[in-house]
Amino acid sequence: MKKLHAALIFTGIILPVVAMGDQASILSNSFKYAGYLDGSFNYLVRSNRFTSGTFDRVFDLEPNGFTLQQAAITLSDQPTEGFGALVNIIGGRDANTVAAYGWNPYFGSQTLALDPTQVYIQYVYHALTVIAGKFVETAGEEVIDPTQNTNFSRAILDGYAEPFTFMGVRGTYTLNDKISLLAGVNNGWDNIRDTSRRKTAELGVTYIPNTLFSVATVFYSGGQRATDRAATGRESIRNLLDIIATYNATNKLTFIANYDYGNQTLATLASTQVGEAVWQGLAGYANYKLNDQWRTSLRGEVFGDRNGYRTGLNQCWKELTITFAYAPIKNVELRAETRHDFSNASAFVNGNGHGSNHNQQSYGLEGYYKFG
Numbered sequence: 001m002k003k004l005h006a007a008l009i010f011t012g013i014i015l016p017v018v019a020m021g022d023q024a025s026i027l028s029n030s031f032k033y034a035g036y037l038d039g040s041f042n043y044l045v046r047s048n049r050f051t052s053g054t055f056d057r058v059f060d061l062e063p064n065g066f067t068l069q070q071a072a073i074t075l076s077d078q079p080t081e082g083f084g085a086l087v088n089i090i091g092g093r094d095a096n097t098v099a100a101y102g103w104n105p106y107f108g109s110q111t112l113a114l115d116p117t118q119v120y121i122q123y124v125y126h127a128l129t130v131i132a133g134k135f136v137e138t139a140g141e142e143v144i145d146p147t148q149n150t151n152f153s154r155a156i157l158d159g160y161a162e163p164f165t166f167m168g169v170r171g172t173y174t175l176n177d178k179i180s181l182l183a184g185v186n187n188g189w190d191n192i193r194d195t196s197r198r199k200t201a202e203l204g205v206t207y208i209p210n211t212l213f214s215v216a217t218v219f220y221s222g223g224q225r226a227t228d229r230a231a232t233g234r235e236s237i238r239n240l241l242d243i244i245a246t247y248n249a250t251n252k253l254t255f256i257a258n259y260d261y262g263n264q265t266l267a268t269l270a271s272t273q274v275g276e277a278v279w280q281g282l283a284g285y286a287n288y289k290l291n292d293q294w295r296t297s298l299r300g301e302v303f304g305d306r307n308g309y310r311t312g313l314n315q316c317w318k319e320l321t322i323t324f325a326y327a328p329i330k331n332v333e334l335r336a337e338t339r340h341d342f343s344n345a346s347a348f349v350n351g352n353g354h355g356s357n358h359n360q361q362s363y364g365l366e367g368y369y370k371f372g
Contacts, residue, residue, distance in 0.1 A: 028077050030084065034372030035073040038092070038146045041066050045361040047349040052270065052312025056341070056348060058159030059094045060152065060364055063351065068092040068112070069366075070146060081124050086131075088118035090144070098144055098164045100134070101229045102192030117144060117165060127174040134192065135170065137163045138182065138204055138218050139242035141258040141283065150287050150297035151323045152337040152366040157281050160303060160310045161260040162242065163189035163220070170202065180206045188224050189238065195231045198223025200238070216244045226268045234274065236266035256285040270308025277309030297323045315345040335366040 044063045050056045059069060070092045078084040090098070095113035099105040105113035120133025142149045142158040168186025175181060182204035187194045200222025208214040224238040225231070240262040247255045259282050267277035281303035289295045299321045308314040321339040328334070341348070341360040348360040 028079075030079040031075075031077045032372070033073070033075050034370070035071075036145070036147050036368050036370045037071050038069045038366065038368040039067065040069050040152065040364060040366040042365075043363045044351070046351050046357060047353065049349045050311055050313055050347045051349055051356050052308070052347075054312040056311075056360065057362075058154035058156075059097055059146075060154070060362070061093065061097075070094045072117075072145070074118075074372075078122060079124065081126075083121065083123050085121045086118060087116070090115050090117050094144070097159075098190075100165050100167065100190045100192045101195065128171060129173075130169065130171045132169045134165055134167045136165055137220075138202075138216075139163070139220070139240065139260070141244050141256055141285065146366070147333070147368055147370055150285065150295075150325075151299055151321050152335045152364045153321060153339050153362070155258070155283050155299065156301050156303040156317060156319060157258060157260050157283050160305070161262055161279055161281050162240065165190055166200070166202075167192050168199070178208055182206075182218065186222075188222055189220075189228070193231060195225055196223030196235050198235065198237070200224070212248050214246045218242050224264060226266050226274060233268075234266045236264055238262070238264040252289045254285075254287045256287070258283040258285075264309065267307070267309050270312050270314060275307065277307045279303070279305050279307075279310045293327050295325050297321075297325070299323075311347075313343075313345050313347050315343045315347055317347070318342045331370045333368055335364075337364040337366070338362070339364070 040060065042060045042062045048055055048057055048061050048063050055061060070090050072090040074086065074088040076086040078086060091114045093111050095105045095115035098117060099115045105115045116134065118135050120131045120135050122129060122131040136144060139162040140158055142155050144164060166186035168184055170182065170184030173181045184202040185199050188196055188200045200220055202218060202220050204218035206216040220240045221237065223235055226234040226236050240260065243259045245257045249255060261280040264277045266274055269275055269277060281301060283299060283301040286298045301319050303317045305311045305313065305315055319339060319341045321337060323335055323337040325333055325335045339362045343358055346356045346358055348357050350357060
């Protein structure tokens, strides 16, 4: 009954918005709506867990089966000057993963959930934009919205090195056509509740010297509990430096590199001891557009979890992914992917739940439809 209740709530949001069509402009000249439906079939040769019990994937958690990954709707009124607002709600399996501490998304189900991923007001004055509320982080090449990523499975960095959302205030300032600046303060990683007396600050800069090259850097530092998703326990400081460099070699070929370095003081480590946790990783992408309908993406990563704080294991984890995508029409894309993960530890639990292995092979099929 709770599953049905959640489904009816989300349907009640989606259908009236889709039915608006071109009449949306009646509300405001700057009012917009958009959304997507994203589903997949995923097959993991082993299980979806590390021997520590932590998931070894970010969103593609189904070991062998179909999944409604996301059904999302975004309503926004964001004029170029003055006040505006945005509401972004996602439903499906992924909502369980991105839901911030302090919000219960489940509605009695582990596979169907709702999450208000972004809800904020904004104010724009010339080159300055300020938003206040709940919003996504700016670290990482990959984002929560699957239609903006080039692969089906998510990068290791996306789920294990970086946050998903923040609750707070953020300002961005466009200095000129090459440089933009970012600064903000919030409640910490993936927290609606203020679980630490120390706020987390974010500082960022994006530099685009020309159409060929760009680099974006953001740094987070602030209070975090020794154990994630907890309101009590030791308070510590968590830092993250994220750098993304993009090189557009041609109008069809793009190379991207994403580096993360994170650390946290007084963290509860995999050994159950308390100490400094350090993690870092590098992801590289080669994206090639064959034509208007076909494209491919190659991704390789290495991630070091020296203290086992992020994965529950002291390990060096690597992965290699290749994705082929086909867009039969403008608003639809179909993806086929193969991925191989490696670890220097026997980290991946076998599919039968007995024993473990140093590697994991997976295959995935994904399809999404966009509207708005």
